[in-house]
Amino acid sequence: MNLHHPEEVLQHPEEVLQRLADEQEIRALGYRFADACNRGDRAAFADLWSADGAWAIGSPFNVHARGLDDIMRTLEELSASWEFFVQMPHAPVVTLEGDGARSTWTMAEHAVSAAENRSYFNYARYDDRVVRHGGGWRFLERRYEYYYLDDEPLVVTGERP
Amino acid sequence: MNLHHPEEVLQHPEEVLQRLADEQEIRALGYRFADACNRGDRAAFADLWSADGAWAIGSPFNVHARGLDDIMRTLEELSASWEFFVQMPHAPVVTLEGDGARSTWTMAEHAVSAAENRSYFNYARYDDRVVRHGGGWRFLERRYEYYYLDDEPLVVTGERP
Amino acid sequence: MNLHHPEEVLQHPEEVLQRLADEQEIRALGYRFADACNRGDRAAFADLWSADGAWAIGSPFNVHARGLDDIMRTLEELSASWEFFVQMPHAPVVTLEGDGARSTWTMAEHAVSAAENRSYFNYARYDDRVVRHGGGWRFLERRYEYYYLDDEPLVVTGERP
Numbered sequence: 001m002n003l004h005h006p007e008e009v010l011q012h013p014e015e016v017l018q019r020l021a022d023e024q025e026i027r028a029l030g031y032r033f034a035d036a037c038n039r040g041d042r043a044a045f046a047d048l049w050s051a052d053g054a055w056a057i058g059s060p061f062n063v064h065a066r067g068l069d070d071i072m073r074t075l076e077e078l079s080a081s082w083e084f085f086v087q088m089p090h091a092p093v094v095t096l097e098g099d100g101a102r103s104t105w106t107m108a109e110h111a112v113s114a115a116e117n118r119s120y121f122n123y124a125r126y127d128d129r130v131v132r133h134g135g136g137w138r139f140l141e142r143r144y145e146y147y148y149l150d151d152e153p154l155v156v157t158g159e160r161p
Numbered sequence: 162m163n164l165h166h167p168e169e170v171l172q173h174p175e176e177v178l179q180r181l182a183d184e185q186e187i188r189a190l191g192y193r194f195a196d197a198c199n200r201g202d203r204a205a206f207a208d209l210w211s212a213d214g215a216w217a218i219g220s221p222f223n224v225h226a227r228g229l230d231d232i233m234r235t236l237e238e239l240s241a242s243w244e245f246f247v248q249m250p251h252a253p254v255v256t257l258e259g260d261g262a263r264s265t266w267t268m269a270e271h272a273v274s275a276a277e278n279r280s281y282f283n284y285a286r287y288d289d290r291v292v293r294h295g296g297g298w299r300f301l302e303r304r305y306e307y308y309y310l311d312d313e314p315l316v317v318t319g320e321r322p
Numbered sequence: 323m324n325l326h327h328p329e330e331v332l333q334h335p336e337e338v339l340q341r342l343a344d345e346q347e348i349r350a351l352g353y354r355f356a357d358a359c360n361r362g363d364r365a366a367f368a369d370l371w372s373a374d375g376a377w378a379i380g381s382p383f384n385v386h387a388r389g390l391d392d393i394m395r396t397l398e399e400l401s402a403s404w405e406f407f408v409q410m411p412h413a414p415v416v417t418l419e420g421d422g423a424r425s426t427w428t429m430a431e432h433a434v435s436a437a438e439n440r441s442y443f444n445y446a447r448y449d450d451r452v453v454r455h456g457g458g459w460r461f462l463e464r465r466y467e468y469y470y471l472d473d474e475p476l477v478v479t480g481e482r483p
Binding site for chain 1: 181273
């Protein structure tokens, strides 16, 4: 049953409003994650996670961070690898499940290290579990699994102003 | 006339809520389409279409599928062409029109067939007609028209884990 | 304090509804901008701006347009450079601030001029100030700052149908 039909808006407006607010904020969580990564805002990144959150990056890297301290250490290590890094989230699909929710995204990332003559480009899927935290939502778990990965050494031709 | 101004929320809250719910679900339809393609979930893909839906992919391929059986057959044929396929939807613009609606998207797609040493990359526009179906929304028509297409034979350098 | 928590929906539904409507329309403004650029719809592009709007494109191009006439002239000049241009907005983050708002986006753009054997690819950030205008929202300022720019001469291999 789809809950968005006109009668529900008239009969249960608070439920529709709550669902729209929850879905919008859960998508915003993924958007804020990418924005914080791309501008290098550590405080904004930390604010997205539950204190007992878990962050997993799949094969072939197999990174597992558990708890906010470990997550922030992992972010520092990953950030140190690249002069330039951009993450692009696409196609958020949110599923509310009682007091929690799941979200899934199609991701693209591109990074360059001119110093090491390395480039990193990938498509992947983020599968998330999110939880209510105070009045909002936080990531309890993000799992990144690669669809496609190209990390060959490359000649860097781009200018970075 | 823009309907989102503060007075409307006070005077006609049900109409604003219905519009937000409809727009959100119509965008979600396009996001779920990409997600289903990218993870290869046939059942989720089938669930997005009106039974009398039509799917058109423009020049130079000129694919036309009509009705759900034909649409699913077309999906099978397209999927068999590629080991890897990813679709990225951007910039949804939704226009509600009475009992139906239109949506339009800026798309990017990337696919690789290592076996055939072929790659496929494109930018395109999806123009959709969507209809209410029971309580929800379904695609009545999706038309994919290429802005840019690169399907030259390519040396595949990416690892796919 | 996060305002989306369940009690707020029951106690202040109009405020939640107004916030969702505003956030949705501000994101839609950025999506409509990309859509108008990509399909070349000048009238739709003009409709997104406050009459006293400002559009800035950062280093190394340093383009500054002020007022709608200047903005539209700038669009004409930029459009004349490329046979093909596509803009992809990602990760909208909206912050409501009294009667105005800010939005920020992670952007990608790709353009090709076969005639001049030139290509243009970039990642960037759009930082926007938006204002209520009548019942809706308009751009008061958009500032585009490059994260990454590749505008080397390139051999064009793509077909454009």
